[in-house]
Amino acid sequence: MARQFLTLLGATGTIGCNTLEVVALHPDRYHLFALTAHRNIEKLAQQCQRFAPRFAVVEHAADAERLHRLLTAGGAPPETEILHGPEALSRVASAPEVSIVMAAIVGAAGLAPTLAAAQAGKRILLANKEALVMSGALLMDAVRTSGAILLPVDSEHNAVFQSLPHHHAQGLKAVGVSRITLTASGGPFLHRALSDLMRVTPDEACKHPNWVMGRKISVDSATMMNKGLELIEACWLFGARPDQVDIVIHPESIVHSMVAYVDGSVIAQLGCPDMRTPIAHALAFPERISSGVAALDLATIGALHFQALDPQRFPAVSLAYRAIRTGGTAPAILNAANEVAVAAFLERQMRFDQIPGLIAKVLDTLSPESGDTLATVLDADARSRAIAAALIQQQAFS
Numbered sequence: 231m232a233r234q235f236l237t238l239l240g241a242t243g244t245i246g247c248n249t250l251e252v253v254a255l256h257p258d259r260y261h262l263f264a265l266t267a268h269r270n271i272e273k274l275a276q277q278c279q280r281f282a283p284r285f286a287v288v289e290h291a292a293d294a295e296r297l298h299r300l301l302t303a304g305g306a307p308p309e310t311e312i313l314h315g316p317e318a319l320s321r322v323a324s325a326p327e328v329s330i331v332m333a334a335i336v337g338a339a340g341l342a343p344t345l346a347a348a349q350a351g352k353r354i355l356l357a358n359k360e361a362l363v364m365s366g367a368l369l370m371d372a373v374r375t376s377g378a379i380l381l382p383v384d385s386e387h388n389a390v391f392q393s394l395p396h397h398h399a400q401g402l403k404a405v406g407v408s409r410i411t412l413t414a415s416g417g418p419f420l421h422r423a424l425s426d427l428m429r430v431t432p433d434e435a436c437k438h439p440n441w442v443m444g445r446k447i448s449v450d451s452a453t454m455m456n457k458g459l460e461l462i463e464a465c466w467l468f469g470a471r472p473d474q475v476d477i478v479i480h481p482e483s484i485v486h487s488m489v490a491y492v493d494g495s496v497i498a499q500l501g502c503p504d505m506r507t508p509i510a511h512a513l514a515f516p517e518r519i520s521s522g523v524a525a526l527d528l529a530t531i532g533a534l535h536f537q538a539l540d541p542q543r544f545p546a547v548s549l550a551y552r553a554i555r556t557g558g559t560a561p562a563i564l565n566a567a568n569e570v571a572v573a574a575f576l577e578r579q580m581r582f583d584q585i586p587g588l589i590a591k592v593l594d595t596l597s598p599e600s601g602d603t604l605a606t607v608l609d610a611d612a613r614s615r616a617i618a619a620a621l622i623q624q625q626a627f628s
């Protein structure tokens with residue numbers, strides 16, 4: 231098959247590095263068009279040396295100069311052209327040569343280039359769930375209008391996608407689906423005494439039992455806002471109502487999610503907890519390629535456990551149900567308040583157990599509007615951030 235050009239947004243992150251590992255197994259199929267990164271310029275330089283993308287994109291001019299110096303340090307002129315700034319991100323996500331865009335920037339910063347890829351009709355591998363949570367209506371609309379293909383990389387949604395029939399775009403009811411169940415590991419604090427949650431540190435929150443991930447999504451997994459964002463993500467990706475999506479705790483992270491049908495059948499996707507599987511699936515779909523992931527050995531694992539979610543331990547999930555039921559810009563408000571709260575917790579400006587209360591307060595303060603233009607979404611995002619930051623400043627958490 232002809233080699234496909236890939237733009238990798240967020241190349242230096244956990245998903246970015248896993249994507250490059252899968253790509254490295256298939257040099258005949260994939261060629262890097264662009265790699266992008268925010269702060270980790272050394273790692274980006276190493277990736278450029280190894281994969282020789284046509285473009286590398288960073289945010290600031292000073293980082294672009296630093297990358298240039300690193301790439302020319304060996305004396306050879308770099309094969310890679312270096313760009314900087316947000317416009318450049320959208321440019322490499324929508325360039326005509328590109329067929330696949332991996333959206334793996336963390337947070338709202340990924341929205342503009344992901345939207346640009348959708349408008350340009352690309353095959354989008356979506357890891358950046360925050361982009362869809364913020365602007366579900368806009369992104370799905372752009373995908374439909376341009377004929378782009380949106381493939382979920384988030385392991386749960388990739389599992390749901392694999393468990394649905396191909397014609398599921400006709401609607402869940404039309405294809406006999408009764409429920410979607412997202413599994414959740416429960417994160418590092420599943421068994422921690424509730425009274426201890428006020429003392430947990432950023433490093434403890436980032437120590438996930440099953441997955442190695444960036445710090446923001448690790449904290450989201452510990453509060454389970456990650457599952458809340460995934461609930462919203464599932465509603466948009468699969469045209470589900472919030473009451474059709476439920477969540478079950480599954481500490482081993484082997485069953486990645488499941489789909490129940492009206493006849494009582496339940497179809498699930500299983501695998502080792504390794505993001506290279508959903509990445510390889512989305513890269514090659516509808517074909518299958520090797521990912522480098524070890525085979526699943528259920529006899530060694532022995533037992534799989536499931537338990538109901540305790541809403542008192544994980545109040546963030548109820549906030550996400552509330553936001554998606556409210557609709558409009560409420561999910562964007564939720565997402566932005568969460569991003570600010572997580573950053574403040576990581577910088578030790580607030581406690582772990584204060585995160586949900588802060589988000590609830592921002593949701594109570596801001597009235598949601600219709601989320602059908604980018605301007606209203608970005609405005610809701612900015613206002614939510616400002617209110618959350620002010621509340622943190624005043625230490626007014628609940």
Ligand code: NAD
Nearest residue numbers: 240241242243244245267268335336339357358359443444
């Ligand atoms: P990470 O923190 O490891 O990497 C984030 C990447 O985004 C880095 O390359 C960074 O340079 C880039 N980035 C950060 N801020 C940016 C900005 N302002 N502008 C441009 N680029 C910026 O995060 P990750 O764990 O790889 O997660 C990436 C996305 O994938 C997140 O949305 C996360 O929710 C989602 N996701 C991750 C996993 C996982 O296992 N890590 C699983 C499912 C979904």
Ligand code: MG
Nearest residue numbers: 384385386460
């Ligand atoms: Mg997930």
